[in-house]
Amino acid sequence: MSTPIRPFLPDNTDWIYQPDLSDEFNGPNLDPRWCPYYQASWGDMDASRARYRFITESDGATSLELYVDNAGQGYWQPWRASNNTYKVAGITGGARDYMNMWPSGGFPVTNHVPYYDGFATRYGYFEIRTRFLSGSGLAPAFWFLGMQDAAYTENIEVDSPEVFTKNSQVKFNLLPRQGMDSQSKVTDYGPGTPLADLNDGYHIYGLEWDPEYLKLYIDGQLVSTIEVAIDYRMFPLISLNHHETNNAEVGNVYDNDPPLPNDETFTIDYYRVFKKADTPADPWPNYQNPLLPGYNIAERAFINIYGYDGDSSTSREGKLNDGDRFSVADTYPKGSGTEEENERWYNDQFRYIYIEWHQPVDFDTVILYATQAQSTAPQNIRIEVSSDGYDNWTTVKPDFDLDWQTDDPGVAEGLKIMLDTPLEQNQHARIVINTAPESYALSEIEIGTQINVSTYFK
Ligand SMILES: [Ca+2]
Numbered sequence: 001m002s003t004p005i006r007p008f009l010p011d012n013t014d015w016i017y018q019p020d021l022s023d024e025f026n027g028p029n030l031d032p033r034w035c036p037y038y039q040a041s042w043g044d045m046d047a048s049r050a051r052y053r054f055i056t057e058s059d060g061a062t063s064l065e066l067y068v069d070n071a072g073q074g075y076w077q078p079w080r081a082s083n084n085t086y087k088v089a090g091i092t093g094g095a096r097d098y099m100n101m102w103p104s105g106g107f108p109v110t111n112h113v114p115y116y117d118g119f120a121t122r123y124g125y126f127e128i129r130t131r132f133l134s135g136s137g138l139a140p141a142f143w144f145l146g147m148q149d150a151a152y153t154e155n156i157e158v159d160s161p162e163v164f165t166k167n168s169q170v171k172f173n174l175l176p177r178q179g180m181d182s183q184s185k186v187t188d189y190g191p192g193t194p195l196a197d198l199n200d201g202y203h204i205y206g207l208e209w210d211p212e213y214l215k216l217y218i219d220g221q222l223v224s225t226i227e228v229a230i231d232y233r234m235f236p237l238i239s240l241n242h243h244e245t246n247n248a249e250v251g252n253v254y255d256n257d258p259p260l261p262n263d264e265t266f267t268i269d270y271y272r273v274f275k276k277a278d279t280p281a282d283p284w285p286n287y288q289n290p291l292l293p294g295y296n297i298a299e300r301a302f303i304n305i306y307g308y309d310g311d312s313s314t315s316r317e318g319k320l321n322d323g324d325r326f327s328v329a330d331t332y333p334k335g336s337g338t339e340e341e342n343e344r345w346y347n348d349q350f351r352y353i354y355i356e357w358h359q360p361v362d363f364d365t366v367i368l369y370a371t372q373a374q375s376t377a378p379q380n381i382r383i384e385v386s387s388d389g390y391d392n393w394t395t396v397k398p399d400f401d402l403d404w405q406t407d408d409p410g411v412a413e414g415l416k417i418m419l420d421t422p423l424e425q426n427q428h429a430r431i432v433i434n435t436a437p438e439s440y441a442l443s444e445i446e447i448g449t450q451i452n453v454s455t456y457f458k
């Protein structure tokens, strides 16, 4: 009989291991629940790709080792002066476009990142066993972000911790996005503090997330408490930033004496989640419609239209998927970023509307709604699907014209598109906009099987 897995806490009796939310990182491959890119919707796609390997330690433990490939890897945002001197290695337990975005603005989305939801949850005790290199220029972090299930505003950041190795600082940060004061509790480590030298090998970092507070534990010792009530799902990120030039708090990797090895590493034995028997269940949006023929199931989709409303709306899908056929999602052809970001966004992203799902779904009909349809709506489109949302997109509805009949702002015209073959167990689809006004608009997308279309008058 195997020993039950327990958390490394002074009192661990009530915590129950959650294998479906945990990863022992025993290889040989990365669990497909992790997104193997680090916030690639904001960064260069290849530079965001996690470099990793599984290694066996002398004690027999297998660990995931994230590393920065100094020679073979580019900068995370080579086009942006503030971020073009560091490289990243990271995996995230949740992902989608417009993740980590806040209503006051952010970087334009420069790559589509498929929807991942394997590790998002609410409340519990979250633990990693890890080791990392010390020295200037490195910032390994184990952190959490809001999954933004219902609204963009559910996007707090919890660093638990972020470690700035230059000054031997463990930072336990709470970074709300909505203008609230952030809280940062900095714990120095190393000689002269009660904590062990965290550079010397594996240590255990734990975040207890209670409805009333967050507590950070290091090697079973409580080091920080922040009173805060976060009541929506968050997902974990495990990342290493590698700064080549000076960062005020982090330093730079050329400042190290002796020099670091070429590949900077962040090594994780496991990521474990525990809950108590009375931990409240995860919240999930209160959808109206079941996934059955005759219902509009688009309310369960993550629909990403690349445009102004998608950037700034507080609702998750903006005005494109709010159930109101007269509230309109306008795109605009240039983003708010650098020239290169704007070009990339316009050329690579502007002409796609991605439709992704929490679970596989069946559908045979897509209905587009538009007001002022003839002058603002897309004019020629096709529909494609992919098994993983990254590439190998195949056409399920070839290029065709949208024959809009009206051009009145007081009319929401519906246009029904029947797929040639019903989609079964689909998770990643997209509408490719072949022809449209430079700034195009739609008010709603409805999806389902045997669903009906209408035209609505204000
Ligand atoms: Ca392991």
Ligand SMILES: [Ca+2]
Pocket (backbone or CB within 6 Å): 319, 320, 321, 322, 323, 324, 325, 326, 327, 328, 329, 443, 444
């Ligand atoms: Ca709408």
